[in-house]
Each structure stands twice: as structure tokens, then as C-alpha cells.
Amino acid sequence: MGVSPDVNDAMCPSRLVLEHVTSRWGVLVLAALLERSYRFSELRREIGGVSEKMLAQTLQTLERDGFVHRDAKPVIPPRVDYSLTELGAEAARQVWELARWTERRVPAVEAARVRYDEARRAATA
Amino acid sequence: MGVSPDVNDAMCPSRLVLEHVTSRWGVLVLAALLERSYRFSELRREIGGVSEKMLAQTLQTLERDGFVHRDAKPVIPPRVDYSLTELGAEAARQVWELARWTERRVPAVEAARVRYDEARRAATA
Numbered sequence: 001m002g003v004s005p006d007v008n009d010a011m012c013p014s015r016l017v018l019e020h021v022t023s024r025w026g027v028l029v030l031a032a033l034l035e036r037s038y039r040f041s042e043l044r045r046e047i048g049g050v051s052e053k054m055l056a057q058t059l060q061t062l063e064r065d066g067f068v069h070r071d072a073k074p075v076i077p078p079r080v081d082y083s084l085t086e087l088g089a090e091a092a093r094q095v096w097e098l099a100r101w102t103e104r105r106v107p108a109v110e111a112a113r114v115r116y117d118e119a120r121r122a123a124t125a
Numbered sequence: 126m127g128v129s130p131d132v133n134d135a136m137c138p139s140r141l142v143l144e145h146v147t148s149r150w151g152v153l154v155l156a157a158l159l160e161r162s163y164r165f166s167e168l169r170r171e172i173g174g175v176s177e178k179m180l181a182q183t184l185q186t187l188e189r190d191g192f193v194h195r196d197a198k199p200v201i202p203p204r205v206d207y208s209l210t211e212l213g214a215e216a217a218r219q220v221w222e223l224a225r226w227t228e229r230r231v232p233a234v235e236a237a238r239v240r241y242d243e244a245r246r247a248a249t250a
Contacts, residue, residue, distance in 0.1 A: 005228035008153060010174030017234050018227040022147035022220075028133060049135030066237020087233050094223045095147075101219065102143040103130035108212050109142050112191020 020065055021091050025050050025058040030067065030084070031099045034092040037083035067091055145190055146216050150175050150183040155192065155209070155217040156224045162208035192216055 005014035020026050028047045032038060038046065044055050059082060062068040067088030073079040084092055130139040145151050153172045157163060163171065169180050184207060187193040192213030198204040209217055 005231045007224045007228060008157070008172055013235065014224075014228045014231045015173075017231055018152065018224060019149060021223065021227060022149075022152055024144060024147075027143065027147050032133070047133055048140075064238050064241040065234045066241070067234075085237075087230065087237070090226065090230070091223075094219065094226065098146065098216075098219045098223075099132045099139075099143060101215065102146060103132060103139045105212065105215070106130045106139045106142055109190045110138065112210075112212070113189050116189040116191070 017065065020061050021067075021095065023058065023061075025054055026062060027095045027099065029055070029058050029062060030088065030092040031096040033068065033082060033084045034089065034096045037081050040080055040082065043082060062088065142190065145186050146192075146220065148183065148186075150179055151187060152220045152224065154180070154183050154187060155213065156221040158193065158207060158209045159214065159217040159221045162206050165205055165207065168207060187213065 006012050007014045007018050009015065021030065025047065028050070029043065032043060032046050040055070040059075043059075044050060044052065047055070050058075059068055059070070063070050066085055069083050069085050069088075071081045071083065073081070131137050132139045132143050134140065146155065150172065153175070154168065157168060157171050165180070165184075168184075169175060169177065172180070175183075184193055184195070188195050191210055194208050194210050194213075196206045196208065198206070
């Protein structure tokens with residue numbers, strides 16, 4: 001590792017941070033929490049396809065990295081709210097933009113795939 | 126799936142596109158190609174820890190999605206250059222920013238982890 005952090009260096013700690021922020025569920029959790037705070041069960045409903053285990057693991061990783069704040073209220077039944085820290089909001093704004101960009105650009109990607117597959121078929125015909 | 130693409134819907138095609146853009150190697154490939162075009166072997170040296178197989182797979186996925194242009198020159202020895210399409214550059218600018226942000230914020234993340242681990246130790250002591 002050089003003097004300054006470099007994600008292209010497999011040993012640099014920044015590589016792992018980037019992997020947490022861009023992990024399959026990390027991206028979606030950060031983007032969701034940018035809009036509002038969530039309880040665990042609400043967040044699980046919001047993010048389609050995430051298992052309880054993966055969501056718990058993702059939230060814990062993001063909490064340890066200082067991106068997510070976990071607020072356990074001493075009430076019965078127990079209530080736990082998740083929200084972004086300031087650091088987490090910095091990351092979340094970027095992945096939120098990326099998520100919205102992806103949604104907008106899906107038609108362009110699908111058109112590209114059709115072209116790619118047709119070119120492949122033509123090349124092997 | 127609703128009328129407009131939604132990455133929170135596990136069945137929405139945008140989910141998979143987001144996963145390609147934010148995949149472990151996809152992020153690093155897009156960010157590297159934003160700076161200049163690369164030959165395969167150069168890119169492999171640039172991105173620490175990527176295997177030949179994973180890099181080839183990542184490039185093929187990004188090419189099929191219309192993000193990466195593969196230019197095979199008819200020379201001996203064979204020469205293949207990879208560069209970004211316009212669509213790919215849109216994605217790459219965002220992940221490049223995220224990579225640079227991550228590198229800048231590593232110290233804040235490391236400080237948060239120390240706090241988290243200390244709080245955990247205190248709670249179980």
C-alpha cells in the first residue's frame with residue numbers, strides 16, 4: 001500500500017470499505033435510509049429479496065463502519081430504528097444517485113444486450 | 126414489478142444492472158477505464174487481486190450491458206483494447222467519485238470501527 005489509500009491495491013483498507021458501500025444489500029440499505037429512518041421489519045419489506053440474516057449482517061457491517069446509527073428503544077415490544085450518520089449520508093447520496101441512474105438507464109442497457117447477443121449469433125452463424 | 130423500474134423490486138431488471146455496476150470488480154474496472162483505455166493485461170496489473178477469469182467475466186458482462194467497448198485489433202500478436210461507451214462513462218463517473226470518496230473517508234471509517242468495537246467490549250465486560 002502506498003502513502004495514500006488506493007482502492008486498486010487489494011491490501012488497502014479502502015478496498016473493503018468500497019465493498020461494504022457497494023455490496024448487493026449495502027447499496028439498497030443506504031439508498032433506502034437516505035429517504036427516512038426504518039425499523040428492521042420495515043426495511044426488510046422495502047428491500048425485495050433480502051433475507052433476515054443478510055439484512056442483519058449488512059446493517060451490522062454498516063453500523064460498525066460508522067454509516068448507520070442503530071437506535072434500540074427500551075420499550076415493549078422492543079423497537080429498533082436504523083438511520084444514517086452524517087458519514088453514511090455522504091455515501092448514501094452517491095449510491096442513491098447511482099440507483100436512480102440505473103433505473104433510468106435500464107432501457108439503454110437492455111437495447112445494448114440485444115445488440116450484443118445478435119452480433120454474437122451473427123458471428124457464430 | 127411496477128410501471129417504472131425499481132431497484133428495490135427483486136424482479137426488476139434494474140436490480141441486476143445495479144449489481145453489475147457495483148460488483149466487486151465492476152466498480153474498479155469502470156473507475157479505471159474512466160481515466161483511459163486499457164489492454165487486458167494492463168488492466169489486470171492495475172486492479173490488484175483480480176484473477177484473469179474474473180476480469181474477463183466482468184469485462185464481458187460490462188460489454189454486454191453496453192458500458193464497455195471491446196476493440197480487437199487484427200494484429201500479431203493480438204491486441205484488445207477496452208474503453209468506455211458513453212453509457213459506461215455515465216456509470217463510471219459515479220463509481221469513480223465513490224471510489225475517491227471511499228479513499229478520502231477511510232480514516233473516519235476506521236475511527237468508527239474502533240468506537241464500535243470498544244462499545245461492544247464495554248457492553249460485554
